[in-house]
Amino acid sequence: MTSTEKIHSADPAGLKILKYPHPLLAEVCTPVEEHQDSALASLARRMMELMAQAKGVGLAAPQVGVTVRMFIANPTGQEADFRVYVNPKIVAAEDPVEGEEGCLSFPGIYCKIKRFNVATIEATDLAGQVFRQEGRDILARVFQHELDHLDGRLLTDRMGALAKLAHRRSLKELQLQYSGELS
Ligand SMILES: [Zn+2]
Numbered sequence: 001m002t003s004t005e006k007i008h009s010a011d012p013a014g015l016k017i018l019k020y021p022h023p024l025l026a027e028v029c030t031p032v033e034e035h036q037d038s039a040l041a042s043l044a045r046r047m048m049e050l051m052a053q054a055k056g057v058g059l060a061a062p063q064v065g066v067t068v069r070m071f072i073a074n075p076t077g078q079e080a081d082f083r084v085y086v087n088p089k090i091v092a093a094e095d096p097v098e099g100e101e102g103c104l105s106f107p108g109i110y111c112k113i114k115r116f117n118v119a120t121i122e123a124t125d126l127a128g129q130v131f132r133q134e135g136r137d138i139l140a141r142v143f144q145h146e147l148d149h150l151d152g153r154l155l156t157d158r159m160g161a162l163a164k165l166a167h168r169r170s171l172k173e174l175q176l177q178y179s180g181e182l183s
Contacts, residue, residue: 003030003068007039012046015064017054017104020174022065025105026152029060029067032086035128040070044084044126047072056104058142060149063105071146075139083133088123088147091132099141103155109170111155111163115144 001009018025032040043066051059051072060071074082093116102110119140122132135143148158156164156171164171 003032004034004037006030006066006068007032007034007037007043010039010043010064010066012042015043015046015050015066017050017059017063018065019107019178020105020154020156020171021178022105024062024065024067025149025154027062027067028152029062029069029150031069032124035086035124036126040086041126044070044072048074048082051104052077054104057138058146059104060146062149062152069150071149073139073142073146075142084126085121085123085143085146086125088121088143088150090119090143090147091122092118092120093140093144094118101141101145101155103145106155106170106174109155109167111159111167113155113158115141119143 043061047059047064050064051074057075058071058073061068069088070084070086071088072082072084095117096114097117098112098114100110101113117140118134118136120132120134121143122130124130
């Protein structure tokens with residue numbers, strides 16, 4: 001499926017946040033080809049709703065089952081700070097730091113992950129304009145976390161062996177919940 005087909009076949013109202021170990025979360029996402037697409041804007045609006053309900057600061061399209069290269073972020077929860085990033089890439093990063101990180105696809109799990117404390121992203125907005133933004137602290141972390149999602153990389157791919165051991169029970173519960181939803 002092309003990215004346009006993926007975006008157009010999704011029904012925004014029916015979307016929900018997928019939890020680990022849903023297989024779509026492990027996919028490498030396809031670049032968005034069509035900008036200024038009203039279906040892309042509807043998808044972003046729906047993701048904003050879901051992210052706000054879940055009290056998240058970032059949400060990637062594959063987390064709602066649409067495997068295209070787009071994510072949204074809102075590090076403050078203020079309406080004005082909400083932003084959409086289409087086909088994002090990090091063009092500069094510095095100052096690696098370890099920090100606590102969670103993920104809406106891993107409810108209840110927080111672990112220490114090393115990320116750059118400053119990261120500059122280049123992306124396209126919903127109007128088709130390319131922009132650059134420098135993120136610091138939490139926003140830089142959100143950029144790197146959401147970009148990981150677009151490449152199918154999850155917290156479980158970033159956590160060390162000790163963290164995996166520490167969270168083994170919660171991870172097992174998520175796996176059981178997922179297989180329960182299938183049956
Ligand atoms: Zn996440």
